[in-house]
Amino acid sequence: MKWAPVIAAAFLLLPAGAAIALAPAGDAVRGAQLYKARCGSCHSLDANRVGPAHRGVVGRKAGSMAGYSYSPAMRASRVVWSPQAIDRYLQNPQQMVPGTKMGFRLADPGQRADVIAYLQQQGRTVRK
Amino acid sequence: MTDIIASRRTLIRSAGTGLLSVAAIAILGDMPALAREAGKGNGVSARQGDIDILNVALGLEHEAIEAYQIGAESGLLQKPVLDLAVIFQGHHKGHRDALSGAIRQLGGAPVEAHSRADYIESLGIAAIKNQADVLKLAQAHELGAANAYIGVMPSFGGKELAQVCAKIAADEASHWSLLTAALGEPIPSAAFLFG
Structure with a gap:
């Protein structure tokens, strides 16, 4: 009986650990299509639209894109957009940064990985 | 492209206005529930997240309305595509009015549209x-908008707001389908x- 809570805890922890271990590798080509179809109504790489411009977002401090009007919550968030942070944000933006304007969720882990791979690739692309 | 054909402007704007009222009335039927909800407990603060999401959606509708306006005034669209653009713009005006009404009833302030110059730059109109x-731009916008509405639900x-967004997403999906057909592209x- 003493082990029951430990075993139960181990089972509870397993899915989270497994999810990390099985996180899919992103494909930037698929990500480009997904970005256009899923993110493109609000965002583009080089222009602030309904949402801020995304080129170079990976590694950037949240709320720091010049010329975009962020929510107070995003400006104060202290988030740095690592791939892991973007992945978490896309799962539920308002849970991660309460008060953010964005409510869009991308539920599929593979699609999130693809979009993140695309954003990483575009951050390295020299704008012509 | 950025030159405006002024003689078309009045016609297009008035046609759109006539269309929007029907769509707005249809969807605003859901709104009394919002007013009751906003009056409960924490009021605005309890629904601030919903207000923020609706305002992002409203920003999308402002952009769509102006994009169709620019397209319609460009002289690049021929009938019956021009007529289609005007009808779609009217739908987006209906969405705009419904979303603005919902935001107000929740106690929020609807965002305003940007200037035409801002949209010309951000949408790459040049x-x-x-x-x-023009059709490609509209097609991409409608696809993105349908996905955006589904993604925020x-x-x-x-839940009543999710239903409103589902109604709008269905309109956007319909627009995408018709634009895809107008471009002669196959349906996936x-x-x-x-989504």
């Missing part, structure tokens, strides 16, 4: 040279075209 370019605190064979 690169548009012909009717197909789980984030709403109020895989299921789940949106």
Whole structure:
């Protein structure tokens, strides 16, 4: 009986650990299509639209894109957009940064990985 | 492309206005529930997340209205595509009015549209040279908008707002389908075209 809570805890922890271990590798080509179809109504790489411009977002401090009007919550968030942070944000933006304007969720882990791979690739692309 | 054909402007704007009232009235039927909800407990603060999401959606509708306006005034669209653009713009005006009404009833302030110059720059209007370019821009916008509305539904605190967004997403999906047909492109064979 003493082990029951430990075993139960181990089972509870397993899915989270497994999810990390099985996180899919992103494909930037698929990500480009997904970005256009899923993110493109609000965002583009080089222009602030309904949402801020995304080129170079990976590694950037949240709320720091010049010329975009962020929510107070995003400006104060202290988030740095690592791939892991973007992945978490896309799962539920308002849970991660309460008060953010964005409510869009991308539920599929593979699609999130693809979009993140695309954003990483575009951050390295020299704008012509 | 950025030159405006002034003689078309009045006609297009008035046609759109006539269309929007029907769509707005249809969807605003859901709104009394919002007013009751906003009056409960924490009021605005309890629904601030919903207000923020609706305002992002309203920003999309402002952009769509102006994009169709620019396209319609460009002289690049021929009938019946021009008529289609005017009808779609009217739908987006209906969405705008419904979303603005919902935001107000929740106690929020609807965002205003940006200037035309802002939209011309952010949408890359200078690169548009012909009717197909206009249709491609509209097609991309409608696809993105349908997906955006579907993508925000789980984030709403109020289910009634998710239903409003579902109605708008269905309109956007319809627009995308018709634009895809107008471009002569095939419909994707895989299921789940949106979301």
